[in-house]
Amino acid sequence: MTTINAVAYIVSGAIEILLPIGLGFYFTRRFGTSWKSWFVGALMFLISLVRLPVNNYVNTLITSGDITYYTYLMIYLVASLTAGVFEETARYIGLRYLIKKKDYEEGVTYGAGHGGIESILLVGINVLTMGFILLTNPESIPETQLYLITMMPWYLPLIGAYERVISIATHISLSVMVLETIRTKNLKYYLIAVVTHTAIDYLSTSALNYSILYAELVLTGFAIGLTQWAYTKIKQEPTDDTASPQP
Numbered sequence: 001m002t003t004i005n006a007v008a009y010i011v012s013g014a015i016e017i018l019l020p021i022g023l024g025f026y027f028t029r030r031f032g033t034s035w036k037s038w039f040v041g042a043l044m045f046l047i048s049l050v051r052l053p054v055n056n057y058v059n060t061l062i063t064s065g066d067i068t069y070y071t072y073l074m075i076y077l078v079a080s081l082t083a084g085v086f087e088e089t090a091r092y093i094g095l096r097y098l099i100k101k102k103d104y105e106e107g108v109t110y111g112a113g114h115g116g117i118e119s120i121l122l123v124g125i126n127v128l129t130m131g132f133i134l135l136t137n138p139e140s141i142p143e144t145q146l147y148l149i150t151m152m153p154w155y156l157p158l159i160g161a162y163e164r165v166i167s168i169a170t171h172i173s174l175s176v177m178v179l180e181t182i183r184t185k186n187l188k189y190y191l192i193a194v195v196t197h198t199a200i201d202y203l204s205t206s207a208l209n210y211s212i213l214y215a216e217l218v219l220t221g222f223a224i225g226l227t228q229w230a231y232t233k234i235k236q237e238p239t240d241d242t243a244s245p246q247p
Contacts, residue, residue, distance in 0.1 A: 024112055027108055044098075080198045080199075092181065110174050120150055156177050163216060166223040167219070173229065174193050174196070177229075180233065204218045
């Protein structure tokens with residue numbers, strides 16, 4: 001059983017690492033965009049992680065009193081809200097000040113980097129490493145942890161890979177949305193992105209209390225809706241040559 005678990009971890013980790021890089025190559029070749037957009041997206045995601053100490057501080061305050069069901073809801077809400085505010089603000093700053101061209105293709109490439117570095121550093125490397133450890137030296141894993149891994153469904157890591165795929169699609173779509181604020185000088189798109197990001201994180205995290213399937217359905221529904229919106233916007237809105245001049 002350990003072998004099939006190990007293979008699932010390795011396949012999942014490989015997808016989570018190689019997909020973002022592959023998208024970078026695809027978008028830069030397909031659209032003629034710059035790798036700079038990909039790396040700026042990655043950089044701004046990493047900068048947005050300054051929210052983590054904020055989360056820890058607020059969570060300490062929340063848990064200082066009696067722990068109830070509503071305590072956990074507040075923890076979910078704080079984490080979701082800070083993710084929405086910090087990530088979308090970082091996305092705005094990156095697209096507004098660090099990316100010269102304001103066309104949608106650059107926004108798509110930027111989004112691939114933003115969601116891609118999250119997939120690579122926060123998930124993919126850890127999952128891939130665990131897979132190779134399971135395959136080559138499972139005895140080095142603490143007995144309780146190894147037992148939990150071997151008892152879980154073997155395909156669970158592949159669900160994690162699927163989640164990264166739809167998360168990257170969501171990040172690309174949100175990048176288009178924030179870019180629309182810059183192109184049209186209309187703050188509503190940025191605000192919608194913040195609210196949407198917050199809702200995605202809060203609802204999917206809350207759904208985990210019932211089933212991972214419910215959480216993935218929430219994520220998939222948002223990803224489909226946002227991708228459809230972004231695709232329609234790109235097709236309908238003017239190109240970079242006719243877009244409104246930037247302030």
